[in-house]
Amino acid sequence: MQLSFKKRSVKPGFRTLADLSENEEGLVERIDLPVDFAHRLMELGFLPGHPVAAARSAPSGDPRVFRVDGTEIALRRETARHILLRRH
Amino acid sequence: MSDCHGCGSGPQTATRPARATVHRVVAIVGPPNSGKSTLFNRLTGLRQKTANFPGVTVEHHVGKAHLPSHHDIDIVDLPGIYSLNPRSEDEQVSHDALHGKMPGLRRPDGVILVLDATNLSRHLTLAANILSLRLPTLVVLNMADDLHKRGGTVDAEALANELGAPVVLVSALTGEGVNAVGRFLTGGIAVPRPVELPVLQDVPACRQWARQVSREAGYTHPTPPLWTRRLDSVFLHPFWGPVVFVLVVGTVFQTVFTGARPLMEGVEALVGWVGGGLRLMLPDNWLRSLLVDGVWSGVGAVIVFLPQILMLFLFIALLEDSGYLARAAVIADKTMARVGLQGKSFIPLLSAYACAVPAIMATRTIESKRDRIATILIAPFMTCSARLPVYTLIIAAFIPEKPFIGPLLGTRAAAMLSLYVLGFIAAVATAKVLKSSVLKSEKTPFVLEMPPYRMPTLQSVGLRLMDRAAAFLKRAGTVILGVSVVLWILASIPLVNGAAPPIEHSLAGTLGRAIEPVIKPLGFNWKIGIGLITSLAAREVIVGTLGTIYGMEPDKDAVGLQKALQNDLTLGGAVALLVFFAFAMQCMSTLAVVRRETGGWKWPVLQFTYMGVLAYICAFVAFRLLS
Ligand SMILES: Nc1nc2c(ncn2[C@@H]2O[C@H](COP(=O)(O)OP(=O)(O)OP(=O)(O)O)[C@@H](O)[C@H]2O)c(=O)[nH]1
Ligand SMILES: [Mg+2]
Numbered sequence: 001m002q003l004s005f006k007k008r009s010v011k012p013g014f015r016t017l018a019d020l021s022e023n024e025e026g027l028v029e030r031i032d033l034p035v036d037f038a039h040r041l042m043e044l045g046f047l048p049g050h051p052v053a054a055a056r057s058a059p060s061g062d063p064r065v066f067r068v069d070g071t072e073i074a075l076r077r078e079t080a081r082h083i084l085l086r087r088h
Numbered sequence: 089m090s091d092c093h094g095c096g097s098g099p100q101t102a103t104r105p106a107r108a109t110v111h112r113v114v115a116i117v118g119p120p121n122s123g124k125s126t127l128f129n130r131l132t133g134l135r136q137k138t139a140n141f142p143g144v145t146v147e148h149h150v151g152k153a154h155l156p157s158h159h160d161i162d163i164v165d166l167p168g169i170y171s172l173n174p175r176s177e178d179e180q181v182s183h184d185a186l187h188g189k190m191p192g193l194r195r196p197d198g199v200i201l202v203l204d205a206t207n208l209s210r211h212l213t214l215a216a217n218i219l220s221l222r223l224p225t226l227v228v229l230n231m232a233d234d235l236h237k238r239g240g241t242v243d244a245e246a247l248a249n250e251l252g253a254p255v256v257l258v259s260a261l262t263g264e265g266v267n268a269v270g271r272f273l274t275g276g277i278a279v280p281r282p283v284e285l286p287v288l289q290d291v292p293a294c295r296q297w298a299r300q301v302s303r304e305a306g307y308t309h310p311t312p313p314l315w316t317r318r319l320d321s322v323f324l325h326p327f328w329g330p331v332v333f334v335l336v337v338g339t340v341f342q343t344v345f346t347g348a349r350p351l352m353e354g355v356e357a358l359v360g361w362v363g364g365g366l367r368l369m370l371p372d373n374w375l376r377s378l379l380v381d382g383v384w385s386g387v388g389a390v391i392v393f394l395p396q397i398l399m400l401f402l403f404i405a406l407l408e409d410s411g412y413l414a415r416a417a418v419i420a421d422k423t424m425a426r427v428g429l430q431g432k433s434f435i436p437l438l439s440a441y442a443c444a445v446p447a448i449m450a451t452r453t454i455e456s457k458r459d460r461i462a463t464i465l466i467a468p469f470m471t472c473s474a475r476l477p478v479y480t481l482i483i484a485a486f487i488p489e490k491p492f493i494g495p496l497l498g499t500r501a502a503a504m505l506s507l508y509v510l511g512f513i514a515a516v517a518t519a520k521v522l523k524s525s526v527l528k529s530e531k532t533p534f535v536l537e538m539p540p541y542r543m544p545t546l547q548s549v550g551l552r553l554m555d556r557a558a559a560f561l562k563r564a565g566t567v568i569l570g571v572s573v574v575l576w577i578l579a580s581i582p583l584v585n586g587a588a589p590p591i592e593h594s595l596a597g598t599l600g601r602a603i604e605p606v607i608k609p610l611g612f613n614w615k616i617g618i619g620l621i622t623s624l625a626a627r628e629v630i631v632g633t634l635g636t637i638y639g640m641e642p643d644k645d646a647v648g649l650q651k652a653l654q655n656d657l658t659l660g661g662a663v664a665l666l667v668f669f670a671f672a673m674q675c676m677s678t679l680a681v682v683r684r685e686t687g688g689w690k691w692p693v694l695q696f697t698y699m700g701v702l703a704y705i706c707a708f709v710a711f712r713l714l715s
Contacts, residue, residue: 037533039171040170042292043213043291044170044535047292056320056321056324058329059324059326059330059419062421062422063418069207070206070207071210071537073535074417074421074431074535075534078533079534079535
């Protein structure tokens, strides 16, 4: 498990949670966010190798609800952009 | 697996003999929204608030367990936690309580870990943390009813052996299996051999372990909650979502305002009848005047609003218990982000529609300190239920009832709605100012777990309404009664030739007239002035006070409270009074709780001054514009 502490560097070439369309699923690769917040996200189930599916969003498109580990968790796009998905 | 209650205690397992110790202080811990408070209420017979969203409980509550043979076991209900690393004030409370750092609370010598059985693999992650505290622990798998309904299974006995702690499958809601928790408290439950636990701090490792353990325990995940998905496809629909939202709000206002009418008229008639009865029964002396004109006119004027307030609370209870509230927070996040806050701040703001005091407590779930203070400072702008009687009285006296938007919304309900909107606008505008100046901070992320929708139970809603009614009547019987008595005395002295003076010349009247110059620019006379003074205790006191003042006037028989107001206020003055009440901070309990939660007088003093000045200026402008 690697954690990057840089805040903005979203690696080109990686898809992120924010790129998932409704009902699409992906596997988490890593979380590119400050460590304590990344910790909370992991406690909520956003763990490397775990599947996450995008569900409904708020009417404005943001935040979106994600299905992970049997529960639904709402995140803003700006957070979802920092959760990178595994390449197929 | 209803044939499996209390499997953890099965004698056939490889267990140590039951320890005959009786625990003295037992803490209930678990992830948010897993049913801890529901279980607490069942064990203690108390009525802590439960609702269907994470973060309902934000402080610790202690109650004695209801057990036939043991009367000295304290149960502690705690806020929900995801791990032992606290990120917010409410999580800190649980952390402190578990480690014996909570002032006035002994370190627990036992733990009841409540996990949601419909979501076991994730919730078990917390079990590793809690079990490593090495306190005697009972693992409660709650929501058994929901698990079975959705086709999930778990072998509690196997799980107990995996965890090295007794496990029981219960439904705190229906009471199924809860007896086993009592056996744990009294030491009558067998404890399996302890097992090695995974290394702490590393979430992936804990999660790996949790997955393994749940597999060993034969856990089959229940099918996804179909209804939740169906409902969300409407409530979060890009078009229908907002439409439903508007319809719900419209219906709430229309019902609270007009639907409660017949009931209120019933109560009003009853209050009048009792007052008349008292007048006939008592001899004509000062005592009759005190009881009938002072106390009963004051208290009665407020009691009339009981049906309306209960109606409002009914809607709030339905919103909270169904799980819609969490969706509302998601929808509101965008707006909140614009003023520098986030969706989580919306939940306390919504509960401030009932009362600002619990709302300010509820801000404990907000992780960022500055966001939390900002939310505390704006919460009293939300229209609390104490404003409802004032608004209703004035609107009914000054605004004729006509259809406004078809049958959905009448003019009076629309006026009421605009006052609610006014409060909300003041709140977000203030947040904007605060968050771009003194409370500026980096944007904080928004993360919220969505609970599944649940059918609100008649029992839980009914009990909540009863508690509300009791609290309301208690307030009428204490604060409002007290103020009415004091006011009656002030309005009856100094005696002129042994009789009460005309009210303008009484002490109360003199006080009112002393502040009249200050409030005249807002269109208020000295009677309203007295009401403004007494309403510093609590907003609805002004209604009681006006009831008492008009009750003591000689021509009282001719006029009701509404008619009397029409004589004393112009339309401009009435609107100014509404605006004043929308903005001013007239609530001692709120100030006290703000002081406690922010840890000093700085914020409450600032808040009181700001809201007061804003109220005065806006009321002045409203009065000028309309006259
Ligand atoms: N179906 C079902 N619902 C339950 C059960 N126990 C609790 N609930 C519901 O779950 C929701 C949450 O219950 P609470 O007792 O408030 O949960 P909590 O763990 O105290 O929540 P926080 O204080 O927010 O951490 C409420 O809507 C309860 O009615 C159960 O056994 N079965
Ligand atoms: Mg609770």
